[in-house]
Amino acid sequence: MNALTAIVGVLALISAIGVVSFRSTIYCALSLVTNMVFLAVLFLLLNAQFLAAVQVIIYAGAVMVLFVFIIALLSPGAEDTPRLDLRFLVGLVAVFYVTLQIFFLVGNGSTYQKGAVACTSAAQQQCVKTPLRGAQVGQVSQPQQLSYFPDDVDAAGNVQTVGGQLFTTFLVPFEITSLLLFVAAIGAVYLTRHHLTGARRT
Amino acid sequence: MTNVVLMGGLAGALLLLPVIGCLLNGLLGDRLGRRFVNWVGPGAVALAFVVAVIILVQVVGADSAHKTITVRFWDWINLGPNGLQLGFDVTIDPLTVVMIMVITGVGFLIHVYSVGYMEHDPDVARFFSYMNLFIFSMLLLVLAGDMLWLIVGWALVALSSYLLIGFWWRRPSAVVAARKAFITQVIGDVALVIAAFMILVNLRGQDGRGIFSISLPTVFYNAQFSFAHGSVVITAICILLAVGAFAKSAQFPLHTWLPDAMEGPTPVSALIHAATMVTAGVYLIARFHTLFDLAPIAQGMVACVGMGTALMAGVIALSQVDIKRVIAYSTMSQIGLMIFAVGIGAYTAGMFHFVTHAVFKALLFMAAGNVIHAMNDEQDIRLMGGLGDRMRNTERAFIAGSLALAGIPIFAGWFSKEDILGFGTVAGPAIPALFIVGLIVNVLTGLYAIRLWAVVFRGEPQTARPFQAHEPGRTMLWPVMILGGLSVVLGIVIQWPFQILGFSAHFLSSFMDPVFSSATGVVTEPSTFRGALALAIGTIASLIGVGAAVRIWYEKKPQAQEVVARLPRLLPQLSWHKFYFDELYDAVLVRPSRAAASTARRILEPRVFDGWVRGVTQLFADISIDFRGVETGLIRDYATGMLIFAGVFVAVGYLITR
Amino acid sequence: MSLDAFPWLIGLSTAIFMLGALGVLIRRNPLVVFMSIELMLNAVNLAFVTFGRFLNSEDGQIFAFMVVVVAASEVVVGLALITTVFRTGRDLDVDDLSEMRE
Numbered sequence: 001m002n003a004l005t006a007i008v009g010v011l012a013l014i015s016a017i018g019v020v021s022f023r024s025t026i027y028c029a030l031s032l033v034t035n036m037v038f039l040a041v042l043f044l045l046l047n048a049q050f051l052a053a054v055q056v057i058i059y060a061g062a063v064m065v066l067f068v069f070i071i072a073l074l075s076p077g078a079e080d081t082p083r084l085d086l087r088f089l090v091g092l093v094a095v096f097y098v099t100l101q102i103f104f105l106v107g108n109g110s111t112y113q114k115g116a117v118a119c120t121s122a123a124q125q126q127c128v129k130t131p132l133r134g135a136q137v138g139q140v141s142q143p144q145q146l147s148y149f150p151d152d153v154d155a156a157g158n159v160q161t162v163g164g165q166l167f168t169t170f171l172v173p174f175e176i177t178s179l180l181l182f183v184a185a186i187g188a189v190y191l192t193r194h195h196l197t198g199a200r201r202t
Numbered sequence: 203m204t205n206v207v208l209m210g211g212l213a214g215a216l217l218l219l220p221v222i223g224c225l226l227n228g229l230l231g232d233r234l235g236r237r238f239v240n241w242v243g244p245g246a247v248a249l250a251f252v253v254a255v256i257i258l259v260q261v262v263g264a265d266s267a268h269k270t271i272t273v274r275f276w277d278w279i280n281l282g283p284n285g286l287q288l289g290f291d292v293t294i295d296p297l298t299v300v301m302i303m304v305i306t307g308v309g310f311l312i313h314v315y316s317v318g319y320m321e322h323d324p325d326v327a328r329f330f331s332y333m334n335l336f337i338f339s340m341l342l343l344v345l346a347g348d349m350l351w352l353i354v355g356w357a358l359v360a361l362s363s364y365l366l367i368g369f370w371w372r373r374p375s376a377v378v379a380a381r382k383a384f385i386t387q388v389i390g391d392v393a394l395v396i397a398a399f400m401i402l403v404n405l406r407g408q409d410g411r412g413i414f415s416i417s418l419p420t421v422f423y424n425a426q427f428s429f430a431h432g433s434v435v436i437t438a439i440c441i442l443l444a445v446g447a448f449a450k451s452a453q454f455p456l457h458t459w460l461p462d463a464m465e466g467p468t469p470v471s472a473l474i475h476a477a478t479m480v481t482a483g484v485y486l487i488a489r490f491h492t493l494f495d496l497a498p499i500a501q502g503m504v505a506c507v508g509m510g511t512a513l514m515a516g517v518i519a520l521s522q523v524d525i526k527r528v529i530a531y532s533t534m535s536q537i538g539l540m541i542f543a544v545g546i547g548a549y550t551a552g553m554f555h556f557v558t559h560a561v562f563k564a565l566l567f568m569a570a571g572n573v574i575h576a577m578n579d580e581q582d583i584r585l586m587g588g589l590g591d592r593m594r595n596t597e598r599a600f601i602a603g604s605l606a607l608a609g610i611p612i613f614a615g616w617f618s619k620e621d622i623l624g625f626g627t628v629a630g631p632a633i634p635a636l637f638i639v640g641l642i643v644n645v646l647t648g649l650y651a652i653r654l655w656a657v658v659f660r661g662e663p664q665t666a667r668p669f670q671a672h673e674p675g676r677t678m679l680w681p682v683m684i685l686g687g688l689s690v691v692l693g694i695v696i697q698w699p700f701q702i703l704g705f706s707a708h709f710l711s712s713f714m715d716p717v718f719s720s721a722t723g724v725v726t727e728p729s730t731f732r733g734a735l736a737l738a739i740g741t742i743a744s745l746i747g748v749g750a751a752v753r754i755w756y757e758k759k760p761q762a763q764e765v766v767a768r769l770p771r772l773l774p775q776l777s778w779h780k781f782y783f784d785e786l787y788d789a790v791l792v793r794p795s796r797a798a799a800s801t802a803r804r805i806l807e808p809r810v811f812d813g814w815v816r817g818v819t820q821l822f823a824d825i826s827i828d829f830r831g832v833e834t835g836l837i838r839d840y841a842t843g844m845l846i847f848a849g850v851f852v853a854v855g856y857l858i859t860r
Numbered sequence: 861m862s863l864d865a866f867p868w869l870i871g872l873s874t875a876i877f878m879l880g881a882l883g884v885l886i887r888r889n890p891l892v893v894f895m896s897i898e899l900m901l902n903a904v905n906l907a908f909v910t911f912g913r914f915l916n917s918e919d920g921q922i923f924a925f926m927v928v929v930v931a932a933s934e935v936v937v938g939l940a941l942i943t944t945v946f947r948t949g950r951d952l953d954v955d956d957l958s959e960m961r962e
Contacts, residue, residue, distance in 0.1 A: 005865055009872045016876045019899050020883035025891055032895050035876070039902055042869070046913045048921050055905070058928055063898070063935045070939050071891060074946050087842050091885040094849045095878035101852050103871035105859065158921075165918050166925070177929040184933030188940040836955055837893075841884045848881075 005045055012038035029067050036060040049158040205264070210273035212257050213292040213345055216302065219250045220338035224331050231327025243330030244313035247337055251306035254299075261299050270295035272347045272419050284407075287415040291347030300553055301344040301485055304560045308477045309337050311681040315568050316469040318677030319575065323467075329369060333473065336362035340478050344485060349398045349416035352486075356394060356450070359482060360387040363474050367466040379462035386459040390449025397442035401493075404428055404435055422492040431496050440493055440500030443486060444507075451483030451537050453511045458783050460534055464526040468571030471526060476533050476563035481556050484537065487544040488553060495547070505545030509636045509643070512538030514781060516646030520653070521777035524581045525570045528654050532607060533563055535643060539622055542636065548625035555618035561692055562606040562615060565685035569600040572678055573658060576671035583657045585667065590659035592671045595679060597659045599686030604655050606689040608648040609744040616741070617693035619644070623740045624733045637736070641743040648747020656755035869910045876903035888953050890942050894935070901931045 015038060018031035036059050043052035166174055223246025231239045264271075275290040313333060320326045339362050343355030361384075368380030398416055405413045405421060406428040413424055429436035447453070452460035452475075463475055474480070487494060487504060494501050512535045519531035536559050543552030573589060573596065574581055590597040606615035623644075626637040663669055673679060753759045754766060779785070832843070876899060883896030905924040912920020 005869075009868065013872060013875060016879045016899055016903075019895055020879055020887065020892075025889055028892050028895055032898060035899065036902060039906055042906060043909055046869075046909050048909045048913070048924075051905075051909060051921050051924055054925060054928055058932060059902070063932055066935060066939060067891070067895065070943065074891075074943070087838060087885045088882075090842055091845060091878075091882040094845050095875070095882050098849050098852050098878050099871060099875045101856055102874040103867055105852075105856055106870045107867040161918060162921055162925070165922055170922050173926060177926055181929060181933050184936045188936045191937070191940040191944055838885055838888075838954060841881070845881050845885065 005042070008038050008041045008045070012042065025071050026068070029064065029071055032067075033060050033064045036064065047158065050162045205260075206271060206273055209257070209260065209271045209294050210275065210292065212253055212260070213273060213294060214275070216250055216253045216257070216306075217338065217341055217345065219246050219253065220334045220341065222246060224334035224338060227327050227334060228331035231331060236326055239327045239330050240317045243334060244310060244317060246334055247306055247310040247313050250337065250341070251303075251310050254302045254306045257294060258299050258303060261294065261296060270419075272417075274347075281414075283413075284411050285414060287413075287417065287420075288350055289348060289417065290351060291417050291419075292345045293347035293418055294345070297485075297488060297553070298344050300557065302341060304557055305337065305340050305344070305478050308560050308564050308685075309473060311684060312469050312473045312477070312564060312568070315472070315571070315678055315681040316467075318675050319467065319469055319571055321675075325369070329366075329467070332362060332365045332369065333469075336366060336474065336479075340482070343482060347418050349401070349418060349421065352418075353391070353394055353398060356446070356482070357391055359450075359479050360384055360391065363387070363463070363479055366470040366474060367463045369466055369470065373465065376465040379459070379465040383459040383463050386456050387449050389456060390446040393442040393449070394446035397439045397446065400435065400439045400442070404439075418489070425492050425496060429493070429496050432498060433496075436493060437497040437499050440490075440497040441503065443490055443493070444500055444504050447483030447486045447504075447541070448507065449483075450486070451480045451541060452534050453483070453507055453538060453541055454514060455783070457511060457515075457534055458780075458787060461527050461530050461780070464524070464530055468526065468567060468574060471530070472564045472567035472571070475530060476567050477560040480533060480537055481540070481560070484540045484544055484552055484556055487541070488549045491544070491547075491549055494544075501545050501547065503545075505542050505636060508538045508541030508543075508545050509639050510538070511535070512542065512643045513639055513646070516643050516650065517773070517777050518780050519650040520646065521774055523584050525573060525583050525586075525654065525658060526567070526581055528583075528650060529563070529566050529570055532566075532647070532650065533559075535647065536563070536607070539619065539640070539643065542640070543622045543625065546625060546636075548622060551618070551621040551625050554621055555615075558606065558614040558618040558689070558692055561685055562603040562613075562689040565599060565603040565682060565689055566607065568678070568682045568685070569596050569603065572596045572674050572682060573671075575674055575678065577667050580667060583654070585665045586658045586663070587661040588659075588663040588668050589671050592668070593659075593673050595673060595683060597655075599682045600655060600659065602686040602689050604651040605748075606693075608651045608748050609644055609740070610748065611741060612690070612694060614689045614691075614693035616744075619744075620737045620740050624736045627732055627736045641740060644740055644743040645747040645750075648744045648749075649751045652748050652751030653755045656751065660756055661758075866910065866914045870907060873903045873907040873910065876900075876906070888955060890945075890954050893954060894938055894942070898931060898935070901927055 012035055015031045015035035019028050019035060022028045022031060036055060040052040040055040040060070043049075043055060223242055226242050226246075227239050231242075271294045273292045273294070275292065277287075277289045279286050279288045281287065313330070316329065316333065320329055323329065336359065339355050339358035341355075343352055343359055346352040346355055364380045364384040367383055368376050370376050401421060402414055402416050403412075405415070405424055407413050407424055408427050410427070413420060415421070425436075429439075445456075449456040460475060460480070464471055466474075494504070515531045515535035515538060519528050519535065522528045522531060536555070540552045540555050540559070543549070543555065572593065573586065576589065576593060577586060580586075602613070606613040609616045609619040623637060623640050626640055627634060754763060776782070832839075880896045880898075880900035880903060883899065884893050887893055887896065905927055908920040908924040908927070910920075912918065912924075
């Protein structure tokens with residue numbers, strides 16, 4: 001755990017708190033953007049370069065822009081002070097409890113084999129190499145069998161490996177998601193269209 | 203073997219004829235009209251009488267070994283010689299023959315009488331249907347060879363009596379009376395069923411193994427091996443049988459239904475409450491004599507109850523003013539004598555009195571019916587008087603019947619009553635006391651019988667109605683006359699061929715000898731001297747009663763009437779109020795039941811039962827309302843729920859993977 | 861990075877997720893609710909990638925990619941809905957949109 005991870009993690013947390021806390025809607029949106037950026041950095045640190053780029057371009061760059069536009073157009077204004085009612089208490093308790101619980105679970109190794117050692121490369125003694133399919137298809141420059149190990153992925157390039165998987169093993173889901181986007185777009189257009197008779201409700 | 207087939211066929215015909223009559227009358231009677239019913243109703247019984255005569259001839263002609271025939275019509279349950287055995291058996295022996303002759307013979311005459319009596323009644327089809335049903339039930343009862351069917355017949359008889367007493371159901375008093383009769387008899391039914399179960403459980407064969415059968419021949423044959431003389435078990439069984447008999451025969455303490463049963467039409471009273479149903483108790487004890495002989499305590503109880511009831515009923519009859527009620531209490535009294543007879547073991551004497559009593563009591567009831575008819579349905583004797591001049595033939599028959607009832611020499615009742623009293627002198631140590639009671643009963647019988655005659659038929663008419671009285675038509679008169687003649691000669695016919703003074707020897711006794719000869723408890727005949735003495739004393743007692751009645755009510759001698767007026771207040775009070783039995787039962791049985799029922803209805807039902815049921819539904823309704831509160835419609839609340847459960851899953855996951 | 865960062869990253873993911881849930885619970889402006897949902901999806905993405913990294917599987921990133929696509933389309937439709945609701949002139953308050961109440 002190096003210092004960079006820690007700092008970025010803390011900053012992501014702070015911005016997340018900000019999303020739910022600010023009175024003004026636009027501040028919330030901006031907090032969310034910063035949160036997404038920090039998460040993108042974390043993705044980079046986790047060796048998911050492609051995903052980091054996707055996060056910034058699509059999520060922060062398109063989705064949040066949509067949000068900001070709607071906020072600007074609709075001008076919803078500020079909320080009143082929220083009531084600290086039962087829901088709030090329940091939520092607060094849940095936040096703390098679940099976070100700590102999961103942390104302990106993971107810390108004790110409940111979610112993975114306890115004795116496992118993180119393998120960074122196939123060259124390590126106990127790490128088994130399985131071929132990296134995408135690397136083969138993508139005409140990778142390295143002819144030898146590559147693995148999923150981070151060091152090997154680093155060598156081959158993250159984009160290639162992810163792309164390779166996406167277009168071979170996960171081809172069907174990929175096509176379905178494109179269909180999903182299409183449907184969403186149609187839906188949005190349909191929902192917000194003006195009636196031709198014109199009478200605009202106030 | 204052909205004998206068995208023949209007898210079986212005859213018995214079957216005997217049972218079927220009234221059933222067919224009942225069904226025809228019930229189903230087609232309304233449509234086919236009065237004439238149809240008037241022929242089918244009595245006709246069915248007439249044919250049954252013919253069959254009964256044929257059976258009589260067969261039994262008389264059979265040799266002594268074959269006097270008793272049991273025909274098994276079908277096996278219902280047969281689980282082997284030591285398993286349960288139940289079947290539809292019919293037993294025909296001299297006792298049965300006597301019963302069926304009386305039932306169908308007297309029954310036929312009463313049916314003919316009913317044709318005239320019910321002339322103006324629109325429900326005549328239903329009436330004859332019920333009457334035929336009754337005849338069938340009674341025949342089933344006496345023909346039954348298996349105790350199961352005896353009980354079935356017993357219960358059917360109770361049902362028929364309920365239907366017939368409550369025939370005019372639009373009258374509330376009739377409905378109440380019918381209910382009272384039925385409920386009282388159900389008590390007897392229960393006792394009978396328990397007795398049957400006890401017999402079933404305790405019956406053992408010669409080898410000591412259990413026999414699970416209540417077929418009467420089997421029971422009687424094996425009784426000697428199953429029950430020790432005087433043991434608790436057999437005494438209990440016999441007491442239960444006796445209770446059943448008391449309920450049916452209106453003996454103390456189950457007697458309160460009989461006077462109220464006079465609410466039914468007079469032919470019903472004649473048939474059911476004089477000739478047949480009330481004698482079923484006598485028949486039961488006579489039939490089960492084998493068992494009773496093993497339980498002297500039960501026998502003693504029966505004798506005491508019989509004589510006690512006879513006395514009590516005699517006292518009550520003296521003060522009653524409803525013509526039918528007087529005759530009803532007279533019936534109760536005479537049956538008390540019969541029960542006494544079978545209680546002391548004088549079975550043939552009891553049956554003899556049964557035969558003669560059936561004749562003259564039915565006669566008296568039918569004559570009373572004539573009187574009521576003539577008086578336009580008035581039954582109070584205080585409003586009658588002087589009817590004798592206007593209804594000569596009825597009066598003559600009534601006199602014949604009354605003298606027979608009172609036990610005047612050469613009339614039928616004399617022979618049978620003195621028979622009983624003769625036996626009463628010899629049986630057991632306590633019996634002479636009962637003999638003296640019997641003498642008192644004789645006096646009372648004479649008193650009330652002649653009182654009735656004198657008040658109704660003699661003297662001056664007390665109101666205007668007797669003036670327009672007249673004799674009824676043929677159908678109502680002829681049966682009365684026939685029975686009148688019979689009540690004069692029947693005794694002579696039965697007894698004369700033997701010896702006038704041979705008390706226990708008469709046609710009936712020799713006829714029924716095979717039935718009772720094996721009985722160990724049959725009382726021995728009194729010696730000739732003792733018997734003659736008893737006869738004389740008994741006759742004198744009856745004559746005293748008759749004479750006193752004549753002086754008081756016929757000649758209206760003032761000294762005699764003074765004596766009557768000087769009687770201590772208590773006796774007439776008790777007599778008039780029927781010894782307060784109705785009030786007693788009302789207070790002890792009816793009121794608490796009503797109170798309990800009312801409490802149940804007011805408190806138990808709404809608060810406890812209903813409350814619980816409704817409480818359960820209310821509980822569920824409340825729970826569901828509480829659950830519905832979850833659906834507030836607010837998305838945020840639903841999200842809260844989801845969050846809570848997510849937390850729960852996490853916790854569970856932790857617990858599982860620990 | 862080494863294995864001991866793993867629980868911390870998962871813990872962070874969980875924390876952000878629960879904060880998003882809290883936001884859904886207590887905020888009344890539907891837009892902010894929506895943003896909280898986006899926050900939750902982001903947290904899930906982080907979890908996916910972390911697991912993928914430490915369990916040596918490429919599937920984590922793939923799935924995170926799918927999540928991004930789905931989130932995008934969901935945002936499109938959801939914002940269209942909010943716009944429609946706004947056009948009818950009603951207040952933008954989640955509590956008022958409680959037609960689902962019994």
